[in-house]
Amino acid sequence: MTIHEALLGVDGKVFKGAALTDVAAAARRKVGQDVVVCGDDIMLNQQAARAIENQVGPAVIHGGHVRAGPYALPHWQQKTPPPTGHCFFETDKRKAFDQP
Amino acid sequence: MKYFTPQLYAESNDLDDSRVMAAMKKWDVGLARYRAHLKRIERHLPPSLREFMSSICLHDAEVIGPVVTRHPMVPGHHEVVFVTCNQMPIDGSPKGQVVFLRYLVVNQPIQDRPLDAKVFATHPHPVLWLYEELDVIKPGLFLQEILLSDGRVVRIEFKDFSYHVATPLPLSNGSAKRRLASTGKTLSNR
Numbered sequence: 001m002t003i004h005e006a007l008l009g010v011d012g013k014v015f016k017g018a019a020l021t022d023v024a025a026a027a028r029r030k031v032g033q034d035v036v037v038c039g040d041d042i043m044l045n046q047q048a049a050r051a052i053e054n055q056v057g058p059a060v061i062h063g064g065h066v067r068a069g070p071y072a073l074p075h076w077q078q079k080t081p082p083p084t085g086h087c088f089f090e091t092d093k094r095k096a097f098d099q100p
Numbered sequence: 101m102k103y104f105t106p107q108l109y110a111e112s113n114d115l116d117d118s119r120v121m122a123a124m125k126k127w128d129v130g131l132a133r134y135r136a137h138l139k140r141i142e143r144h145l146p147p148s149l150r151e152f153m154s155s156i157c158l159h160d161a162e163v164i165g166p167v168v169t170r171h172p173m174v175p176g177h178h179e180v181v182f183v184t185c186n187q188m189p190i191d192g193s194p195k196g197q198v199v200f201l202r203y204l205v206v207n208q209p210i211q212d213r214p215l216d217a218k219v220f221a222t223h224p225h226p227v228l229w230l231y232e233e234l235d236v237i238k239p240g241l242f243l244q245e246i247l248l249s250d251g252r253v254v255r256i257e258f259k260d261f262s263y264h265v266a267t268p269l270p271l272s273n274g275s276a277k278r279r280l281a282s283t284g285k286t287l288s289n290r
Contacts, residue, residue, distance in 0.1 A: 010192035013280035038240055060113050063127035066134055068190050080225035084188040
């Protein structure tokens, strides 16, 4: 499992950037920037994303939205933003993209 | 709500990770079923609503409303209005986009809180638009239900729909006069 800076693209695509520690990921989230947790174990990814987001404040998980795009990833986010932004995580079927 | 219910939303946010995962699987099933439902009803929806559905995602948008006002063009009718501003779009659209939604209604919308759960935020925090569902009640009469972040489900029966998208004005560059590109009118600094 790895944690990365994240950038959003069209159709819900999440592009992964530089690798982060969980401390750095939480710091990034505190300033409203997106993060993505990557790996093949969806439970681990989900737990890591929740842990990162809970370091920022009370968090909620959001499943897919019909208009988010076919590549959208589930995510944890703040229950009452700010900070805005999301901590996405990969599933077995949906993955982040490498930055072009 | 049939697919994105307050109950399922609360289950997804359980403290137990295995329950979270189970609920997320149910969520994915519901999402697939709702997509199929939308495909079936799409051609029966007003063109403005079809256009809106293909271009705007309000998930996580801050919401003002619903508010009710007399319809400016249809005597004896009312419209329900929402104003939304999305500071955290997930579909790649620009941050801060403001969308005005207007529903030509036949009845007063119904708002209730079917589930009292800790996952729902209480005031005074901004209310966010979470999920919405559309349906056709009968030809020419439509239903939208909206789950908001404070646990409210808003149910709107409507005959027509319109929306407008606005973007925040950039800071002035300090020039003496500014021109509105779309209208050709000039605003003078005072």
